Amino acid sequence: MRKAIIAGNWKMNKTPAQAAELIEGLIPLCKGANCDVVICPPFVDLCKAVKMTDGTNIHVGAQNVHWAQSGAFTGEVSADMLTSIGVEYVIIGHSERRQYFGETDETVNLRAKAAIAAGLIPIICVGESLAQRESGETDALVTMQINKGLDGIAAADVKKLVIAYEPIWAIGTGKTATDEQANETIGVIRGAVEKLYGHDVSDAVRIQYGGSMKPSNVKGLMAQNEIDGGLIGGASLKAEDFAQLVNYDK
Numbered sequence: 001m002r003k004a005i006i007a008g009n010w011k012m013n014k015t016p017a018q019a020a021e022l023i024e025g026l027i028p029l030c031k032g033a034n035c036d037v038v039i040c041p042p043f044v045d046l047c048k049a050v051k052m053t054d055g056t057n058i059h060v061g062a063q064n065v066h067w068a069q070s071g072a073f074t075g076e077v078s079a080d081m082l083t084s085i086g087v088e089y090v091i092i093g094h095s096e097r098r099q100y101f102g103e104t105d106e107t108v109n110l111r112a113k114a115a116i117a118a119g120l121i122p123i124i125c126v127g128e129s130l131a132q133r134e135s136g137e138t139d140a141l142v143t144m145q146i147n148k149g150l151d152g153i154a155a156a157d158v159k160k161l162v163i164a165y166e167p168i169w170a171i172g173t174g175k176t177a178t179d180e181q182a183n184e185t186i187g188v189i190r191g192a193v194e195k196l197y198g199h200d201v202s203d204a205v206r207i208q209y210g211g212s213m214k215p216s217n218v219k220g221l222m223a224q225n226e227i228d229g230g231l232i233g234g235a236s237l238k239a240e241d242f243a244q245l246v247n248y249d250k
């Protein structure tokens with residue numbers, strides 16, 4: 001049985017003071033969660049987030065990582081920098097990174113490898129645009145994103161990482177994929193992993209759904225057999241909402 005994992009992607013929200021306030025609210029509310037709970041604040045909040053969540057069931061992730069160990073890469077942060085302050089997870093290849101910052105499947109792959117080498121758990125994002133869904137390209141696209149994103153990553157590492165299926169048309173739009181749509185495409189993604197690594201690995205890898213997941217739709221999505229959790233944007237910014245998500249099974 002795969003353990004569910006619910007992660008909050010705060011995106012470019014919350015100053016350190018605001019982050020502290022949110023985390024203070026989250027700690028008691030998330031305490032009894034049966035799933036793995038992760039929050040991914042902006043870089044400037046990470047130190048504070050790690051310190052505040054020490055000894056709690058809340059884990060901390062970053063929203064991006066560079067593949068080089070150090071050097072002349074203005075504006076980037078290395079995997080060792082993240083692990084050195086106690087960060088455990090990192091989101092890689094979010095559609096906003098792909099859309100606005102030129103992220104490609106190749107750079108996703110480089111970032112994922114660097115994250116794994118440093119001991120971070122990558123949350124690798126894949127997903128199609130509305131035009132791609134409407135023209136029937138979804139399955140081929142997510143399969144290609146998986147093939148390229150996981151290229152050269154060892155089976156043992158794939159078992160431990162997390163994949164997030166996020167249809168771009170459902171992100172921040174209030175439109176959610178139906179439970180069945182999300183389940184079906186996650187099944188396709190799991191099938192792509194199986195083709196590359198075999199059943200043992202595809203059965204172990206955790207695949208989240210992301211895109212307007214909220215308290216009102218979490219139960220239906222999490223009841224699907226392929227869906228192992230959520231990557232949550234908007235609803236991760238309010239303690240009460242995020243707490244309802246991580247406690248979806250109560």
Ligand code: PGA
Nearest residue numbers: 171172211212232233234
């Ligand atoms: P949303 O964002 O929950 O606000 O749709 C999800 C994401 O982009 O990870």
